[in-house]
Amino acid sequence: MPIAACAALLAACGGGGGGGGTPAGGAFPPPVVSPGPVVATVDVAAAWRDYLTVAHSWKMTGKGSDGRAYELAVDMKPGPTSTFAMTGSSGQTIDQSIRFTIDGATNVNNGTLFFTNDTFIGVASTDGACAPARGAMAALPAAASGGQQGELFILEGYAGCRITGQKLGTTTFSWSVQEDAGVNLFCITSKQQNAEGANIGSEVDCIEATAGGTLGNRAKFTVSRADGQSITGRNY
Template sequence: MRRWNGWVWTCAAVAMLAGCGGGGDDTGNSGFIPPNDDFNVAQAWHNLLTTNRGWTLTGSGTDGRIYDITVGTAVGPTTVFPVTGANTARSDVTLTTATTGFPTASALQQIHFDAATDRIVGIRTSVNQAAATCDLATSTSALPTTVKVGTSGAQATLTELNGCAGSSAAVGTITITWSLEFEAGTTYFCSNTTERNPGGAVLSAEGDCLQMSPDGTLGARARVTVEQNGVRVVAHTP
């Protein structure tokens, strides 16, 4: 995601691949059996947008490289989304990504959202302090408050722009879905992003997942998966 990603955790990693410079235990009966609890994914999303947090992830790519990703989220001020001029709540996401053979990359993403509904209004992103680009939401869906592991659904569709002005041209689309997943004893709330060019061809795909408890409390574990240019990277917290 320029990239949305749920939360642009791997925006800088994607740029490299493209050649550009506390919840409780949530296992089921064992680490291999998913819990049968009802999970509040709407609350998990709200908690992500409205709290200050941080994660450090390490993973490997099919290109043979090791990727180290550090992510922080912080509550931003009420501010104007530049594409539309609308006043919005804001969550600021920062990250650094390092891998062998490339300089450390950094990214800042500002998620503009409706404070009453937590629905995305738009996203402003800058990678390596380059000029910012924006993504404008064209449709959004409310996340559910009661779902089981294995459930998924639509979250948002955005138009990818080449700038952050009202006159900026469309250069693609971004589709975001949510899912509730279970892996090795951990239940994850995931935001899954697919980026397409104007012709509809997939350019990148990303899944950003956070450990969550049934009430929506976020935990310390995280998982990121990103695919672009034939390379797949999977990173986890320790």
């Protein structure tokens, strides 16, 4: 499931005396600048760990630029230590179920995420495809404020969970911290390319997060297609 939030600065100029004249010395007072909304820091490393190791369920609804109704439901259920068949690497697991509904018609995508305390190993989906991570995952900060972002990892998809299988495409993941409607959010952005390297779309999934990195129940998503169409939904 990852747009930086920008805080606007509002300036107000002070006035002169009752007669509207120029202040003493012929200079107007400097403008008073009020700060934008304060966005608390989020422990990104802890938020990522919470995402991978704690059972969660989020359901979001919204409408697309095509006017149709959409619903995205995500369920996370921690599993046992296991081996990622494509590379033979052993790690912790969490089962992820994604249900995407368009005007009542539902598409289900289930898979298992493999990871260690230090890095992400890959994803194995129930349709027989696998996506190993390319290289080691970047280190995550213990504190990041709104607007900050960074890299996570790159996944390369293959049919049949074999490196000799048909290449399905590449997805680049990154993290960011955002603020929306007073909610501090830990966000995961994924940018997809097909097997030929053409951009085919992106998705930003954001989850409520405390300063300590504990994830909450409020969440939102935005899906953008290469043709310019987009879908946005939330549960708050």
